[in-house]
Amino acid sequence: MKEKDHLVSAGPNTRLAHLGNDPSDFHGFVNPPVVHASTVLFPNAAAMETRSQKYTYGTRGTPTTDALCEAIDALEGSAGTILVPSGLAAVTVPLLAFLSSGDHLLVTDSVYSPTRNFCDTMLKRMGVETDYYDPAIGVGIESLIKANTRFVLLEAPGSNTFEMQDVPAITAVAHKHGLVVGIDNTWATPLYFKPLDYGVDISIHASTKYPSGHSDVLMGSVSANAAHWDRLKEASITLGICAAPDDAYQILRGLRTMGVRLERHQASALSLAQWLEGREDVAKVLHPALPSFPSHDIWKRDFKGASGIFSIVLPVSEPSKFKAASHAFLDALKIFGLGWSWGGYESLAVAVNLSDRKIAKAPKEGPVIRLQIGLEDVADLKADLERGFAAVREI
Numbered sequence: 431m432k433e434k435d436h437l438v439s440a441g442p443n444t445r446l447a448h449l450g451n452d453p454s455d456f457h458g459f460v461n462p463p464v465v466h467a468s469t470v471l472f473p474n475a476a477a478m479e480t481r482s483q484k485y486t487y488g489t490r491g492t493p494t495t496d497a498l499c500e501a502i503d504a505l506e507g508s509a510g511t512i513l514v515p516s517g518l519a520a521v522t523v524p525l526l527a528f529l530s531s532g533d534h535l536l537v538t539d540s541v542y543s544p545t546r547n548f549c550d551t552m553l554k555r556m557g558v559e560t561d562y563y564d565p566a567i568g569v570g571i572e573s574l575i576k577a578n579t580r581f582v583l584l585e586a587p588g589s590n591t592f593e594m595q596d597v598p599a600i601t602a603v604a605h606k607h608g609l610v611v612g613i614d615n616t617w618a619t620p621l622y623f624k625p626l627d628y629g630v631d632i633s634i635h636a637s638t639k640y641p642s643g644h645s646d647v648l649m650g651s652v653s654a655n656a657a658h659w660d661r662l663k664e665a666s667i668t669l670g671i672c673a674a675p676d677d678a679y680q681i682l683r684g685l686r687t688m689g690v691r692l693e694r695h696q697a698s699a700l701s702l703a704q705w706l707e708g709r710e711d712v713a714k715v716l717h718p719a720l721p722s723f724p725s726h727d728i729w730k731r732d733f734k735g736a737s738g739i740f741s742i743v744l745p746v747s748e749p750s751k752f753k754a755a756s757h758a759f760l761d762a763l764k765i766f767g768l769g770w771s772w773g774g775y776e777s778l779a780v781a782v783n784l785s786d787r788k789i790a791k792a793p794k795e796g797p798v799i800r801l802q803i804g805l806e807d808v809a810d811l812k813a814d815l816e817r818g819f820a821a822v823r824e825i
């Protein structure tokens with residue numbers, strides 16, 4: 431379905447409320463049906479032989495997955511979107527789609543750790559070599575491009591340390607050399623950054639985060655521009671990777687409220703980041719929307735907003751005490767849960783391990799704690815963080 435004309439120029443929340451399925455397709459019901467499907471019947475042998483109908487088999491799409499993919503295409507400005515069972519699969523599938531044995535891959539050093547693990551283990555075993563680059567590299571990426579370089583994988587801001595990257599500069603250099611450019615855009619969502627508008631070929635999302643929004647559904651999406659769509663789609667079919675109907679339904683449901691949820695995540699996270707920055711209990715706040723953050727100018731130039739996850743560095747003079755300080759902080763929290771993932775309604779805190787970094791190394795000032803700011807009241811979150819700081823002062 432082509433995006434309805436009156437929605438193309440509408441505001442982000444209007445679009446989120448109406449993109450995707452057309453209610454008139456299913457008797458006016460506002461939400462799309464949840465189609466559980468493997469077999470699809472054909473009216474006769476000729477139609478079956480030529481597959482001349484919209485739906486042919488469950489793995490190749492249903493009205494439920496189409497509704498979500500069409501909404502995502504409209505948000506990303508992409509030619510097509512595939513759905514996969516997790517955010518990590520949204521990273522691995524496009525790499526498998528575009529890389530072959532003997533190829534070279536460039537990946538930002540502040541990449542999501544399981545992405546690095548995939549590159550360093552499975553891709554390596556399959557004959558693909560990966561080099562990690564400084565997220566601040568910009569046009570300097572040209573010096574890392576070899577004759578066999580095929581793909582550049584960006585993630586901006588980076589996981590846990592939130593360095594921004596000059597996406598248009600890196601993309602322009604990469605395209606000059608005929609490379610495919612992909613970005614893990616999970617932090618920003620297409621509401622706050624639209625990578626394809628900046629020349630990126632492939633936009634990757636852990637829908638597990640803000641699109642889901644409720645710490646329950648796992649899913650990933652990969653959206654491609656016209657030049658890369660056929661190969662991406664073919665790879666997902668070849669691999670047999672698809673998403674479950676109930677999950678696709680829930681992610682579309684999540685998109686309806688994602689704009690208003692993000693506004694709240696953004697406002698709460700920013701007010702806490704500003705409050706934390708002024709405190710003696712904090713050595714550094716790693717949040718791209720703070721003017722003090724080194725790559726803030728890039729965030730300001732390219733992004734429309736900031737989401738609700740950032741990190742703080744606790745001031746601890748001796749490295750031998752980093753672990754005790756971060757454990758004391760985390761164990762004192764009562765509202766922030768200790769758990770992985772983010773983008774849900776509830777606040778979370780984790781001790782960040784940066785030992786796999788080669789270039790964008792861990793800060794020396796102290797241990798890094800990542801905070802996912804949920805939808806709770808900011809005053810209560812402040813009180814909780816105060817409990818953490820008091821516990822650190824005790825050690």
Ligand SMILES: *Cc1c(COP(=O)(O)O)cnc(C)c1O
Pocket residue numbers: 516517518519521542585589614616617635636637638639648649650771
């Ligand atoms: C969480 C995350 C993923 C992986 O998502 P899962 O659904 O948990 O597999 C990928 N990239 C980034 C940046 C993430 O934060």
